[in-house]
Amino acid sequence: MSTEPTTASTTERSLVLVKPDGVRRGLTGTILARIEAKGYRIVALQQCEATEAELAAHYAEHEGKPFYPPLLEFMASGPLVAVVIEGERCIEGFRSLAGTTDPTTAAPGTIRGDLGRDWGLKVQQNLVHGSDSPESAAHEIGIWFPSL
Ligand code: GDP
Ligand code: MG
Secondary structure (H helix, E strand, O other): OOOOOOOOOOEEEEEEEEOHHHHHOOOHHHHHHHHHHHOOEEEEEEEEOOOHHHHHHHOHHHOOOOOHHHHHHHHOOOOEEEEEEEEEOHHHHHHHHHOOOOOOOOOOOOHHHHHOOOOOOOOOOOOEEEOOOHHHHHHHHHHHOOOO
16 A cells, blocks of 8 residues: 555644744744745644643653753743644644754754754753644644634
Protein backbone atom coordinates (compact mmCIF):
# COMPACT_ATOMS: atom_id res chain seq x y z
CA MET A 1 0.00 0.00 0.00
CA SER A 2 1.28 3.44 -0.90
CA THR A 3 2.35 5.70 1.94
CA GLU A 4 2.07 8.78 -0.27
CA PRO A 5 -0.38 11.47 0.82
CA THR A 6 -3.66 10.86 -1.01
CA THR A 7 -6.60 13.00 -1.91
CA ALA A 8 -8.40 11.73 1.18
CA SER A 9 -8.91 14.54 3.69
CA THR A 10 -5.85 15.07 5.85
CA THR A 11 -6.91 18.47 7.14
CA GLU A 12 -6.03 18.80 10.78
CA ARG A 13 -5.52 21.40 13.46
CA SER A 14 -2.50 22.07 15.64
CA LEU A 15 -1.93 24.19 18.72
CA VAL A 16 0.90 26.66 18.43
CA LEU A 17 2.22 28.85 21.23
CA VAL A 18 4.42 31.88 20.71
CA LYS A 19 6.25 31.52 23.99
CA PRO A 20 7.01 34.49 26.29
CA ASP A 21 10.48 34.97 24.76
CA GLY A 22 8.92 35.35 21.32
CA VAL A 23 6.38 37.89 22.56
CA ARG A 24 9.02 39.78 24.58
CA ARG A 25 11.31 40.04 21.59
CA GLY A 26 8.53 41.34 19.36
CA LEU A 27 8.60 38.29 17.09
CA THR A 28 4.89 37.40 17.23
CA GLY A 29 4.15 39.00 13.87
CA THR A 30 7.18 37.42 12.21
CA ILE A 31 6.20 33.98 13.51
CA LEU A 32 2.57 34.37 12.46
CA ALA A 33 3.74 35.58 9.02
CA ARG A 34 5.81 32.41 8.60
CA ILE A 35 2.81 30.26 9.50
CA GLU A 36 0.65 32.10 6.98
CA ALA A 37 3.39 32.08 4.34
CA LYS A 38 3.59 28.30 4.71
CA GLY A 39 -0.11 28.24 3.84
CA TYR A 40 -1.74 27.34 7.13
CA ARG A 41 -4.91 29.10 8.19
CA ILE A 42 -5.16 30.80 11.57
CA VAL A 43 -8.39 29.57 13.14
CA ALA A 44 -8.11 31.16 16.59
CA LEU A 45 -5.62 33.42 18.31
CA GLN A 46 -5.31 35.02 21.74
CA GLN A 47 -2.64 36.63 23.87
CA CYS A 48 -2.81 35.72 27.53
CA GLU A 49 -0.87 35.25 30.74
CA ALA A 50 -0.91 31.50 31.28
CA THR A 51 -2.15 30.16 34.59
CA GLU A 52 -0.25 27.46 36.45
CA ALA A 53 -3.14 25.05 35.83
CA GLU A 54 -3.04 25.65 32.07
CA LEU A 55 0.73 25.14 31.98
CA ALA A 56 0.61 22.02 34.14
CA ALA A 57 -2.01 20.50 31.83
CA HIS A 58 -0.10 21.56 28.73
CA TYR A 59 3.23 20.12 29.89
CA ALA A 60 1.93 17.16 31.93
CA GLU A 61 4.12 14.75 29.91
CA HIS A 62 7.24 16.50 31.25
CA GLU A 63 6.32 16.56 34.93
CA GLY A 64 9.19 15.21 37.03
CA LYS A 65 11.91 16.09 34.50
CA PRO A 66 14.71 18.44 35.61
CA PHE A 67 13.67 21.16 33.17
CA TYR A 68 9.98 21.07 34.20
CA PRO A 69 10.09 23.64 37.05
CA PRO A 70 12.15 26.21 35.07
CA LEU A 71 9.96 25.51 32.03
CA LEU A 72 6.78 26.40 33.91
CA GLU A 73 8.46 29.45 35.42
CA PHE A 74 9.60 30.61 31.97
CA MET A 75 6.18 30.01 30.42
CA ALA A 76 4.60 32.15 33.17
CA SER A 77 7.20 34.93 32.84
CA GLY A 78 5.09 37.06 30.49
CA PRO A 79 2.29 36.96 27.98
CA LEU A 80 2.16 34.22 25.37
CA VAL A 81 0.14 33.96 22.20
CA ALA A 82 -1.91 30.81 21.66
CA VAL A 83 -2.88 29.98 18.10
CA VAL A 84 -4.87 27.23 16.43
CA ILE A 85 -3.73 26.57 12.89
CA GLU A 86 -5.36 24.42 10.26
CA GLY A 87 -4.23 22.71 7.09
CA GLU A 88 -3.28 19.39 5.57
CA ARG A 89 -0.68 17.69 7.81
CA CYS A 90 -0.12 20.94 9.70
CA ILE A 91 0.96 19.14 12.90
CA GLU A 92 4.00 17.65 11.19
CA GLY A 93 4.38 20.71 8.98
CA PHE A 94 4.55 23.20 11.82
CA ARG A 95 7.02 21.02 13.77
CA SER A 96 9.21 21.07 10.67
CA LEU A 97 8.81 24.84 10.32
CA ALA A 98 9.65 25.33 14.02
CA GLY A 99 12.84 23.27 13.91
CA THR A 100 14.33 21.03 16.54
CA THR A 101 14.07 21.80 20.26
CA ASP A 102 17.55 23.25 20.78
CA PRO A 103 17.59 26.61 18.96
CA THR A 104 21.39 26.65 18.75
CA THR A 105 21.41 23.67 16.42
CA ALA A 106 17.96 23.97 14.85
CA ALA A 107 18.34 24.15 11.08
CA PRO A 108 18.65 27.53 9.40
CA GLY A 109 15.38 28.28 7.65
CA THR A 110 13.34 27.20 10.66
CA ILE A 111 11.79 29.56 13.20
CA ARG A 112 14.01 28.34 16.02
CA GLY A 113 17.09 28.10 13.79
CA ASP A 114 16.73 31.58 12.31
CA LEU A 115 15.39 33.50 15.29
CA GLY A 116 16.55 31.60 18.38
CA ARG A 117 19.73 30.84 20.25
CA ASP A 118 20.94 29.73 23.67
CA TRP A 119 20.66 32.54 26.21
CA GLY A 120 22.50 30.66 28.93
CA LEU A 121 19.40 30.01 30.99
CA LYS A 122 18.03 26.88 32.65
CA VAL A 123 15.47 26.19 29.97
CA GLN A 124 15.56 26.21 26.20
CA GLN A 125 13.96 29.51 25.24
CA ASN A 126 12.95 28.39 21.79
CA LEU A 127 10.19 30.79 20.81
CA VAL A 128 7.42 28.39 19.88
CA HIS A 129 5.51 25.28 20.83
CA GLY A 130 3.74 23.02 18.36
CA SER A 131 1.60 19.95 19.05
CA ASP A 132 3.36 16.70 18.20
CA SER A 133 0.41 14.38 17.40
CA PRO A 134 -3.32 14.52 16.69
CA GLU A 135 -3.97 13.39 20.27
CA SER A 136 -1.81 16.13 21.81
CA ALA A 137 -3.31 18.70 19.44
CA ALA A 138 -6.82 17.83 20.61
CA HIS A 139 -5.71 17.91 24.25
CA GLU A 140 -3.86 21.24 23.89
CA ILE A 141 -6.57 22.99 21.86
CA GLY A 142 -8.95 22.03 24.66
CA ILE A 143 -6.70 23.73 27.23
CA TRP A 144 -6.23 27.05 25.43
CA PHE A 145 -9.50 27.24 23.48
CA PRO A 146 -12.13 25.28 25.43
CA SER A 147 -14.91 26.66 23.23
CA LEU A 148 -13.46 25.23 19.99
P1 GDP B 1 9.45 20.48 21.86
O1 GDP B 1 8.33 19.53 21.55
O2 GDP B 1 10.45 20.60 20.74
O3 GDP B 1 8.97 21.83 22.31
O4 GDP B 1 10.29 19.86 23.06
P2 GDP B 1 9.83 18.99 24.35
O5 GDP B 1 8.37 18.67 24.27
O6 GDP B 1 10.79 17.87 24.48
O7 GDP B 1 10.11 19.98 25.57
C1 GDP B 1 9.22 21.02 25.89
C2 GDP B 1 10.04 22.28 26.13
O8 GDP B 1 10.85 22.13 27.29
C3 GDP B 1 11.03 22.62 25.02
O9 GDP B 1 10.45 23.31 23.93
C4 GDP B 1 12.04 23.46 25.76
O10 GDP B 1 11.53 24.79 25.96
C5 GDP B 1 12.12 22.75 27.10
N1 GDP B 1 13.14 21.69 27.12
C6 GDP B 1 13.04 20.46 26.55
N2 GDP B 1 14.11 19.71 26.75
C7 GDP B 1 14.96 20.46 27.49
C8 GDP B 1 16.25 20.18 28.04
O11 GDP B 1 16.83 19.10 27.89
N3 GDP B 1 16.82 21.18 28.75
C9 GDP B 1 16.22 22.37 28.92
N4 GDP B 1 16.87 23.28 29.62
N5 GDP B 1 14.99 22.66 28.42
C10 GDP B 1 14.35 21.72 27.71
MG1 MG C 1 6.88 18.78 22.87
